[in-house]
Amino acid sequence: MLRQSSLVVVANRLPLDDNVAPDGACEWRRSPGGLAGALHAILEQTPATWVGWAGGTGQARDLPDIGTLRLRPVPLSEEELRGYYEGFANSTLWPLYHDAVEQPVFDREWWLAYRAVNRRFAEAAAEVAEPGATVWVQDYHLQLVPQLLRELRPDVRIGFFLHVPFPPPELFMQLPRRVELLRGMLGADLVGFQRPQAAHNVAQLAAKLLGAHGADDAIILDDRVVRTGAFPVSIDVAEMRTLNARPYVVNQAHQLRHDLGAHKRVLLSVDRLDYTKGIEHRLTAYSELLRDGRIKVRDTVMVQVAVPSREQVESYRGLRDRIEREVGRINGEYGRVGEPAIHYLNQPFDRADLAALYQTADVMVVTPLRDGMNLVAKEFVAARRDDSGALVLSEFAGAAAELSDAFLVNPHDVDGLKETLLQALAAAPEDLATRMKAMRDHITSHDIHAWARAYLTALEQSQALVP
Structure with missing residues (x-):
């Protein structure tokens, strides 16, 4: 018998670890800054159904529940x-x-496949949603689902949240299927974004392409009101605090510091291997600082974690090859026996090992060319229990609007990035402590629970609006 839920999450992937236990049990899948990590704290004890792809191809197998979370592959x-x-x-x-x-x-x-798969997701959500349920659709993979679901189940409350940036109108207008994509997203009762500019962009496009009326926070379309707004996503600060206190994490951080060189300043970057993350620009800046003698391998080391991503997409394979060649060149030119200039790790990391890395770093370098939010930056701040360390953060990450006490930088400007890295490395401990405390205070009061409350409260209120 089909079980239905009053809360349904619809996302491209189910939150499953790729390694299923021998007894068939499933574990929650966590990745740096990922969607599953963001929603883990909310759904850990809230009865819900998650609709998503389980990985692999062919017929989907039945999956056991994860706690109170049902899985619909x-x-x-x-x-x-x-x-x-x-x-x-x-x-x-x-x-x-x-x-x-x-x-x-x-x-x-590709468009035909995208439309067909979005319809399949909408049909699955329609099956598992109770009458009057709340269905929360996640991200750009499923931008058609809100409208498709509305046609199937007009009784449910539909939310859509875009975790990535929404482009300016002149870029969105390039899409051959721009009208269908925009209308699909606006099938929701509430469309949430990371930054207010995205809501403004959508309002402009809705007026131009769909003849809609309204403002940045409410669009009148098809005789109903679609609410829009910014709801910056965050992290589970309490969970990070607990993780940091675990003996394994504390001991691992000490061991890493010893292995990297107790006297060395450690620069750390943790990214998915993606061309939007600015890894190549970062390596160029670091290489030139070494070339010019402004930093030296004997007293500075970089750790670059690049978690594998979309390895079947050709542009990602090319990026991986370029980065590996550049890391090899830098280590070949500037490294010494037993002292590489860069430790490069192209592998997944579990939460505990990431927390240890966050505690080890002197400077966290988060310099994407464009990013909807970037939760790694927030995780680093939450991990700094003693208010030490510096955060170098791209102006083009959504997190920059909240973490204004970071060392903000334009990652496209390699010379500016070099100077900002040096500034962070040379900053006085008192300055770093003031900056870190202000940032930690902010994310503590704006954690993942505050994000979920703000969004779901707004979604609950959205259907009360009338045009």
Whole structure:
């Protein structure tokens, strides 16, 4: 018998670890700054159903619950995976939504796959939602789902949250299927973004493409009101605090500091391996500082964690090869026996090891070329229990609007990035403590629970609006 839920989360991936236990049990999948990590604290003890792809291709198998969370897998064929996920979602929408850092590719066959898979997700959500349920659709992979679901289940309350940036109108207008994508997203009762500018961009496009009326916070379309607004996503600060206090994490941080060199200043970056993260610009800046003798391998080391991502997409494979060559060149030119200039790790990291790395770093370097939020920056701040350490943060990460006490930088400006790195390395402990405390106070009062309350409260109130 089909079980239904009053809260349904719809996202591209189920929050599953790729390694299923021998007894068939599933574990929650966590990755640095990922969607599953953001929603973990909310859904850990809240009865809900998560609709998503379980990985792999072919028929979806039944999955056991994770605590109070039911799992409803959506199957994908190999062809759909290439067209919907690797194609339209990650080779068309992803680069376009990130300021076309990489040139988007428009392929008509990809669109057909994207539309078909979005319909399948909408149908699955319609099946598991109780009458009058709340359905919360996540991110750009499923931008058509809100409208498709509204047609299937007009009784449910529908929320949509875009975790990535929404592009300016002149970029969005390049999309061949711009009207369908915009209307699909605006099928929700509440559309949430990381930053207010995104809501403004959508209001402009709704007026231009759909003849809608209204303002940045409420769009009147098809005789109903679609609320829009900024709800900056955050982290579970309490969980990070508990993790930091674990004996394993404390001991691992001490061991890492010893292994890297107790006397050395450690620069740390933790990213998904993605061309939007600015890894190549960062390596260039670090290499030039070494070349010019402004930092030396005997007293400074960089640790670059690049978590594998979208390895079937050609542009990502090319990026990995370029980064590995550049790391090899830098270590070959500037490293010494037993002392590499850069420790490069292209592998997944669990939460405890990441927390130990956060405690080890003197300077956290988070310099994406464009990012919806960047939760790694917030995790680092939460991990600094003693108010030490510096955060170098891109102006083009959504987190920069909240973490204004970081050392903000334009990552496209390599010379400016070099100077900012040196400034962070040379900052007085008192200055660092003042900055870190202000940032930690902010994320403590604006944690993941505050984000969820703000969004879900606004969603609950949205259906009371009338045009």
